[in-house]
Amino acid sequence: MKERGIIFNSEMVRAILDGRKTQTRRIMKPQPKPNENGGFSWPSNICQSMINIKEMMQNNEGAWAGIAGIACPHGGVGDRLWVRETWMPDAPRDGTWSDIEFYGCKDSKLSMIPERFRKPEHCIHRASWKGSELVGWTPSIHMPRWASRITLEITNVRVEHLNDISARDVVAEGLIQLPASGRYVRFEGAQHFGLAYRDHKEAFADLWDEVSKPDCNFESNPWVWVIEFKKVE
Template identity: 30%
Template sequence: MKTYIKERPIPFSSDMVRALLQGWKTQTSRTRGLERFNGWPDWKIPLGEDAWELCHFTEEEPGIWRAVFQDPRGECPPGLDPVVKCPYGKPGERLWVREPWKEQSLGDCRKAGVKPWLDRSVLRRRQAMFLPHCASRILLEITDIEVRKLKSITAEEARAEGIEAIFYDEETSATGWKNYLEPESMCIRARDSFFTLWDRLHGAGEAEKDPWVWMIKFKVLEFKGIIK
């Protein structure tokens, strides 16, 4: 009997797709599904000497997590559901990669006066979120998931996020990492490079907010096709 393995879509930027293809990227951090824990205002407001404090998440069963609060008034703030399901699945399940792509439409070809599918001079850029499953060329398998604060990431994990090394000294092993906000400069530490990448993808100053994230580790199962 054939075993069914769930596959879910996950978008990646062009830089991160290149990192996947180069073998640099084996981890991704995401906030989807954790918005209520990162944006809930009430439990952050001190009440007398006490304030709600979200300490960590525990995995109750594969893919299901519970927020653990430290507060004498109860298990969690009133009105906040502490249980969250990981929208990306659980270890052993798969993710098919959505990436920025280009397509050719009959309407665009008529306007440009070119023959569709024969003349590739007319291509429309499309966002990763619109890539259909059948056109995905990269398949990943989840190997581990944690829920942690973004700034708890280690140097090794930051490198696994797919950041690019742009300088290396063989004598000293000193490495310079890409600054994704200021390409003309570089970062000395891998973690700093990753935080510039985070801000580029999510907005200036977002890394400093130190949100809770899913830290998802994976291995690449398949590369197929070429999207031009």
């Protein structure tokens, strides 16, 4: 079993904490390229040869899942992902860790935090913060392993074109389907602000394009890793 860090924005962290999000899609790098057989080939330094994705997907799911689990840079079934999110250290107010020691200098380093306070319970995570806006949030990319409060276990890995996402998988990505209208929203109560989508792909495209690069937007329909997971309690 291996552990790797994976970044989620605050909206998706809340969906994971709520138990709604059990999938994530990540861009394949490099992208598969069309080959002379009418399929797609993807060069992999792991498999030592060209993997014909079209042929692999025609095999049984277990066989393809095994290959995908080896090739996927985020890990395979049974591996774990620790969530990186926007955060900041939170000094205890009992005098054992001086605020000035860490917060008083612009160039303060995480290594200045006393070892005994390098735990998630001594951090504030933006996705769960309900107080007034704070200054000094640390970007998710800079979250160390000890500050992470969420660990996920990979249960399945596959590949597909981004536009092939199903209505069921959009819900697994953390969106909510309203039982009365069948429309989709990104968070509870969003429909009251006119933020509901008629189509599941329209809803997911809006979510995807908010964080993707222009050349990998929903319309460009790239190949993606589909990683299914469960939260480790």
